[in-house]
Amino acid sequence: xxxxxxxxxxxxxxxxxxxxxVLQSWTIALTILNYCLISAVMTIGANIQWxxxxxxxxxxxxxxALGGLAAVLVNVPPVKEAWKAGGSGMVVSLILIxxxxxxIRTVLRKFENSKKRNYIVAAIIIIGFxxxxxxxxxxxxxxxxxxxxxxxxxxxxxxxxxxxWIVGGLFAAGIAFIVGKIALGLRxxxxxxxxxxxxxxxxxxxxxxDWLARGVKNVIGxxxxxxxxxxxxxxxxxxxxxxxxxxxxxxLITSLSERQDVLNQLVIDASxxxxxxxxxxxxxxxxxxxxxxxxxxxYSPWGRKMRAIxxxxxxxxxxxxxxxxxxxxxxxxGSAIVGIAGAMMVTNDGLFTPGSYRPMRxxxxxxxxxxxxxxxxxxxxxxxxxxxxxxWVEAAPIALFFINFFTAHMEETNAVKQHLIQSAAYFxxxxxxxGLLIIMRYRPKGLIPEKINIK
Amino acid sequence: MDFINAIVLLLxxxxxxxxxxxxxxxxxxxxxxxxxxxxxxxxxxTGDMMSFGTMVAVLLTFYFQSLGISxxxxxxxxxxxPPAILAMIFYMLFIDKFVFSYYRVKKSPPVQLAxxxxxxxxxxxxxxxxxxxxxxxRFFDGEKFILKANEFKExxxxxEGLTIKSTQAIxxxxxxxxxxxxxxxxxxxxxxxxxxxxxxxxDLALLSGIDPKKVVLITWxxxxxxxxxxxxxxxxxxxxxxxxxxxxxxxxxxxxxxxxIGNPFGAFLGGYVIAFAEILVTYAYKKFFAYLLPxxxxxxxxxxxxxxxxxxxxxxxxxxxxLLFRPSGIFKGKTL
Numbered sequence: 127x128x129x130x131x132x133x134x135x136x137x138x139x140x141x142x143x144x145x146x147x148v149l150q151s152w153t154i155a156l157t158i159l160n161y162c163l164i165s166a167v168m169t170i171g172a173n174i175q176w177x178x179x180x181x182x183x184x185x186x187x188x189x190x191a192l193g194g195l196a197a198v199l200v201n202v203p204p205v206k207e208a209w210k211a212g213g214s215g216m217v218v219s220l221i222l223i224x225x226x227x228x229x230i231r232t233v234l235r236k237f238e239n240s241k242k243r244n245y246i247v248a249a250i251i252i253i254g255f256x257x258x259x260x261x262x263x264x265x266x267x268x269x270x271x272x273x274x275x276x277x278x279x280x281x282x283x284x285x286x287x288x289x290x291w292i293v294g295g296l297f298a299a300g301i302a303f304i305v306g307k308i309a310l311g312l313r314x315x316x317x318x319x320x321x322x323x324x325x326x327x328x329x330x331x332x333x334x335x336d337w338l339a340r341g342v343k344n345v346i347g348x349x350x351x352x353x354x355x356x357x358x359x360x361x362x363x364x365x366x367x368x369x370x371x372x373x374x375x376x377x378l379i380t381s382l383s384e385r386q387d388v389l390n391q392l393v394i395d396a397s398x399x400x401x402x403x404x405x406x407x408x409x410x411x412x413x414x415x416x417x418x419x420x421x422x423x424x425y426s427p428w429g430r431k432m433r434a435i436x437x438x439x440x441x442x443x444x445x446x447x448x449x450x451x452x453x454x455x456x457x458x459x460g461s462a463i464v465g466i467a468g469a470m471m472v473t474n475d476g477l478f479t480p481g482s483y484r485p486m487r488x489x490x491x492x493x494x495x496x497x498x499x500x501x502x503x504x505x506x507x508x509x510x511x512x513x514x515x516x517x518w519v520e521a522a523p524i525a526l527f528f529i530n531f532f533t534a535h536m537e538e539t540n541a542v543k544q545h546l547i548q549s550a551a552y553f554x555x556x557x558x559x560x561g562l563l564i565i566m567r568y569r570p571k572g573l574i575p576e577k578i579n580i581k
Numbered sequence: 582m583d584f585i586n587a588i589v590l591l592l593x594x595x596x597x598x599x600x601x602x603x604x605x606x607x608x609x610x611x612x613x614x615x616x617x618x619x620x621x622x623x624x625x626x627t628g629d630m631m632s633f634g635t636m637v638a639v640l641l642t643f644y645f646q647s648l649g650i651s652x653x654x655x656x657x658x659x660x661x662x663p664p665a666i667l668a669m670i671f672y673m674l675f676i677d678k679f680v681f682s683y684y685r686v687k688k689s690p691p692v693q694l695a696x697x698x699x700x701x702x703x704x705x706x707x708x709x710x711x712x713x714x715x716x717x718x719r720f721f722d723g724e725k726f727i728l729k730a731n732e733f734k735e736x737x738x739x740x741e742g743l744t745i746k747s748t749q750a751i752x753x754x755x756x757x758x759x760x761x762x763x764x765x766x767x768x769x770x771x772x773x774x775x776x777x778x779x780x781x782x783x784d785l786a787l788l789s790g791i792d793p794k795k796v797v798l799i800t801w802x803x804x805x806x807x808x809x810x811x812x813x814x815x816x817x818x819x820x821x822x823x824x825x826x827x828x829x830x831x832x833x834x835x836x837x838x839x840x841x842i843g844n845p846f847g848a849f850l851g852g853y854v855i856a857f858a859e860i861l862v863t864y865a866y867k868k869f870f871a872y873l874l875p876x877x878x879x880x881x882x883x884x885x886x887x888x889x890x891x892x893x894x895x896x897x898x899x900x901x902x903x904l905l906f907r908p909s910g911i912f913k914g915k916t917l
Contacts, residue, residue, distance in 0.1 A: 182692060244906070263882075308901060312908065314692045315623040316842075319834050320904055323897035326831060334890040486706075486827070490625075490699055497696060552710035559703025563680060566697055 128577050132505050135574060139512045146520070153395070156402035158519050163409035164471050165511035169495045170416050170504060171463030176493075177502030177576065178429065179456040180436040182318040185305065187488035188325030189461045191332050191480065192301060193294030193468020198282055198339045198478045200290035201348045205281035208272040208337075213280065215265025216337070219258050226254040269337040279340045288351045290469045291412070298465025299458045301328065306457040310450070322485060333480040345478040352404035358397040365389070368396045405474055412470065413508065416463060420504050432456060433502075491518060494562045500572030509574055517561065518554050525553035582739070587872035589741040593730075599860040600853070601749040601818060604756035607852025608811030609833035611763070611845045612804050618780040618843035619800045620685065622694030627808075628830030629705040632823050634669035634809030635816045636713050638662060642720045654724040659751070662813055670805035676701055677801055685797070702827075709823050717822045721748065748818040759810055760849055763803065767845065772799055780843065831893065832859070835900040841910025851911070855896045863889045 143162075147155035168186060175181045230247055237243040270278045309320040333341050358364045369376065372392055379385045423429050435442040435449050443449050472478050491514065499510020529550060533543040565572065609631060616624045624630075641661035645651075652660050680701060684694050727750050730742025767773040772795075779786040779796045787793060812826065819825070832855050840851025866884035874880075887895060903910065 182695075308905060312904060314690075315695050316838070316904070316908070318692075318695060319623060319838065320901065323831055323835060323900055327894045327897050330891060330894045334888065490702070493696070493699065494703075546711075549711045549714060552707050552715075555703045555707035555710065559700050559705075559707060562700035562703065563697065566693070566700060567683065570693075 128574075132509075132574055135509050139509065139516070142516060150523075152399050153402065156399060156406060158516060160402060160406050160409060160474055161519070162512045162515045163406065163413055164467050164474065165492065165495060165515045166413050166508040167409075167416060167467035167470060168464050168492045169499060169507040169511040170413075170420055171460045171467065172492055172496045173460075173499075173501065173504060173507035174420060174463065175456060175460035176496055177507065178424065178432045178436065179453060180314075181310070181453060181457055181460075182314055183321050183457065183460065184318045184485075184489050184493070185321035185325035185328075185461075186464050186492050187483050187485050188321075188328035189298040189302065189464040190468035190471065190488050191325075191329050191483045192297045193290075193465040193470070194472040194478050194480075194483075195332055195339055196294035196297045196465070197287055197290040197348060197469045197472035198345045200282055200285050200293050201287040202282040202345060203284035205272065205277045205279065208269045208277060208280050211268035211272055212265030212337070213269075215261055216269070216280065219262040219265070222254065222258050222261070226250065226258075266335075266337045277340075278343070279337050286351060287349055287469075287473050288408075290473070291466050294465040294469030295462040296465075298468070299462040302458045302461030303454070305461075306454045310453050310457060322489065325485070325489065329480065329483045332483075339478060339480070342481045344480070346476070348472065348476050348478065350401075350405075350476060351408065351473065352401055355394075355397040355401055358400060359393055364397070364400070365393055368393050371396075409470060409474075412466065417504055417508065424504065491515075491558065494558055496572075498561060498565050498572060500574040500576060502576030503572070503574050506572050506574035506576070510572065513573070514558060514561070517557055521554035521557045522551045525557075526550045583872045586739055586741045587869050589739055589743050590869055590872065593741065593743050595857075595860050595864050597745065597749055599856045601752045602860070603853035603856030604752050605811055605815040605818065605852075606829075606833055606836045606856055607849045608756060608759065608807050608814070609829065610836035610840065610848035610852045611760070612807040612811065613833055613837040614840070614842055614845055614848040615800055615804055615807075617837070618845075619776060619796060620681070620694075622691045622698060623834075625695060625698045625830070626702040626705055627833060628827045629702050629709065629823075630669070630673065630804075631808045631812035631815075631829070632709055632826035633672055633705055634665050634805070635812035635821055635826065636709050636823075637668040638665035638809065638813045639718055639720045639816065639821050640713065641665060642722075646722070652723065654747075655751070656721050656723040656748075656817055658720055658722075658813055658817055662810060665813065666806050666809045669809045670802050673801045673805050673808075674798070677797070682797075706823065706827065713823070715823055717820050719820045721817050723747065746818075748814075752814045752818055755810060755814060759807070763807070764845070766803075776800065828893075832896045835896045838900055839903045839910055841912040844910065844912050847910055847912035854911070855899065858899050859892045859895050862886045862895045863892050 143155050143159055146158060168190070171189075172183065172186060175183045230250055233243065233246055233250065237246070269280060272278055305321065305324050309317055309324065312320055332339060335341060336343065339345055369389060372389075376385055376389060379388060431442070431447055432452060434445070435447060435452055439449055492511075495510040495514040496507050497510070498514055499508065500506020526547065529543070529546045533540070533546065536543045538544075569575075609627060612631075613624060613627050616622065616627075638658055638661045641664055642656075642658045645657050645660060650660070651657050680697060681694065684697060724747050726744060727747050728743060728745040730744045733743040734740070767777060775786065775791045776796050776799060778789070779791055779793065783793075786796075815826075815829065833852075836851035836855045837848045838851070839854055840847030840849065842848075863885065867880055867882070870884055871879050
């Protein structure tokens with residue numbers, strides 16, 4: 127029964143994307159598909175935390191941004207002048223920060239919990255902060271002065287961007303470890319607020335530390351792991367392929383110059399579709415690998431343990447399960463997957479825009495996906511990613527259609543009609559919000575609910 | 582003389598703005614804390630509910646202006662607050678009836694209610710953007726300054742000017758009145774006491790014959806008043822933009838938790854703690870020290886702890902520190 131539901135739901139989704147391809151264009155359909163796949167990776171990450179362990183992480187935005195940062199730091203070639211100008215200062219600051227953390231750790235371990243200890247820690251932090259600012263201040267100024275229109279930052283490693291998917295996961299895992307240590311002891315809704323705010327801190331650091339990744343000045347021109355359209359349009363094998371694919375249509379045209387024009391247009395269209403298909407292939411591989419791993423984990427003894435902790439923390443603790451440790455582990459795992467998705471997103475776009483990381487788009491929409499799809503069920507979460515992203519993108523055209531339909535009797539100059547048509551884009555919020563409310567009320571376990579049957 | 586100059590400088594650039602901003606945060610934080618204490622969930626639609634009330638006030642202000650009604654030297658928006666509050670309360674009760682009450686009756690876990698409030702947030706945002714659009718709107722009119730820098734300089738003969746914008750004075754004045762009335766209501770009237778009882782121990786309160794429907798109704802009414810006034814005051818002081826209101830939810834949450842969530846007085850003070858921290862940490866003290874220190878010791882740098890870009894980050898860091906050392910907030914939370 128469950129399998130039938132899953133198959134039906136995914137078939138409908140595929141049909142919808144094909145419908146977009148036929149009705150609008152294949153480029154749009156594939157763009158939607160790629161974003162659906164990226165969203166699916168994010169929902170897998172969020173679903174691990176919420177569905178398996180019942181942890182609310184409203185900090186998805188922060189980990190996505192970290193993944194994006196990783197893409198920049200891995201892919202961009204190093205800026206040698208900037209390293210010369212201020213690299214040493216930054217390295218010294220980094221060493222100081224690390225040693226500061228170690229000193230605080232030892233203080234926390236050596237002294238008993240007391241006011242004196244807190245004062246010592248506070249003093250170390252303040253003194254360290256002043257020293258680091260003193261060293262890094264001039265270094266940052268020097269780095270940002272290096273050709274600020276183009277670089278003005280340290281650059282990265284100059285490696286293929288695909289490595290950043292792993293690095294992004296590691297970055298997110300590292301930060302998740304710190305955040306988890308701080309926040310995981312909190313009650314559910316406190317945890318939600320705390321993670322939301324910590325994500326804001328992460329994004330504001332990425333936004334304003336220009337020496338790191340140019341901040342709001344954006345990094346553009348990241349190298350893709352797939353061929354570029356321009357190269358494809360020049361390659362003979364690709365033109366031949368397109369010619370063969372459309373041979374019937376082309377044979378109908380008799381005039382030679384006209385045939386060449388049509389062929390050129392077809393090649394241009396096909397090149398962008400081909401690039402998007404390559405990306406979709408890469409993303410699909412990631413989704414499938416993650417899906418297999420998470421499914422295996424869900425039905426393993428570890429997965430059972432997580433569900434036991436989720437459903438009754440006290441009882442699980444009494445049975446000798448280390449709740450704190452498992453919570454931290456799953457928080458790190460889920461965040462790492464979100465980090466991978468963040469790097470994938472930047473790979474897909476080819477640019478890194480820290481200003482675009484907003485909680486609405488990167489935290490709450492992802493949460494809606496998980497809840498609509500089905501918490502605790504990976505197939506459900508992925509489906510949620512597809513459905514909600516599809517609605518999010520197609521809401522404006524759908525809204526426009528309905529506005530035109532219902533206001534057909536009004537004149538073109540009618541103020542209400544014009545106003546509605548202008549604000550068609552905002553109906554996506556309405557659609558997603560009402561969708562969430564309806565699902566929470568009438569199908570609280572999501573479209574494809576969690577169903578555990580151990581054979 | 583230099584000493585007085587330094588004090589005036591601080592007053593002008595930190596204390597007065599922080600008091601104003603703190604008042605706006607405090608109203609929002611009390612709203613969050615009331616909903617958390619009595620209805621028992623973290624309301625993620627806070628910012629957008631404030632935005633909704635303000636939107637009504639903005640639209641009415643424009644309407645009044647087109648009719649030629651004004652409030653003398655005071656902004657017209659003050660006249661529109663009462664009808665805006667009515668609209669806000671109506672909207673909140675509507676949402677409560679069709680969304681929240683179902684989960685309250687079912688005694689759903691707070692997390693589920695918080696999730697539902699995310700849905701309400703989406704819907705409210707959509708309504709606001711469809712009605713008024715996402716643009717920046719200024720709706721302040723009337724006299725802009727109570728005290729201008731030049732006047733102050735002439736009056737006192739100091740180098741530094743002290744400016745008091747009328748919005749700052751209005752904000753602080755209105756906040757003091759609203760908050761005192763609210764505390765009087767909560768502490769001295771029978772309904773207020775029953776609300777506190779309900780917040781402390783729901784079952785016991787029900788046993789003593791407190792009508793839960795009435796408590797919920799009064800809570801939403803107070804929440805509507807606080808949300809609208811807080812939102813309008815913020816909009817008068819800065820400007821009205823839906824996205825900014827959504828973002829304001831974050832420092833408001835920080836204020837409510839820092840003060841001890843569920844505790845209105847804590848939330849009230851938490852607003853000021855957050856506002857002062859944000860402004861004091863990101864203020865450049867160069868000029869201040871230039872007045873105080875002898876000439877050879879004058880600082881070269883801006884003497885700024887953090888750049889103003891990190892304004893929000895400061896308040897969130899305070900929240901993290903408070904959560905680490907006193908998870909229940911500065912003033913023990915969960916007692917109304």
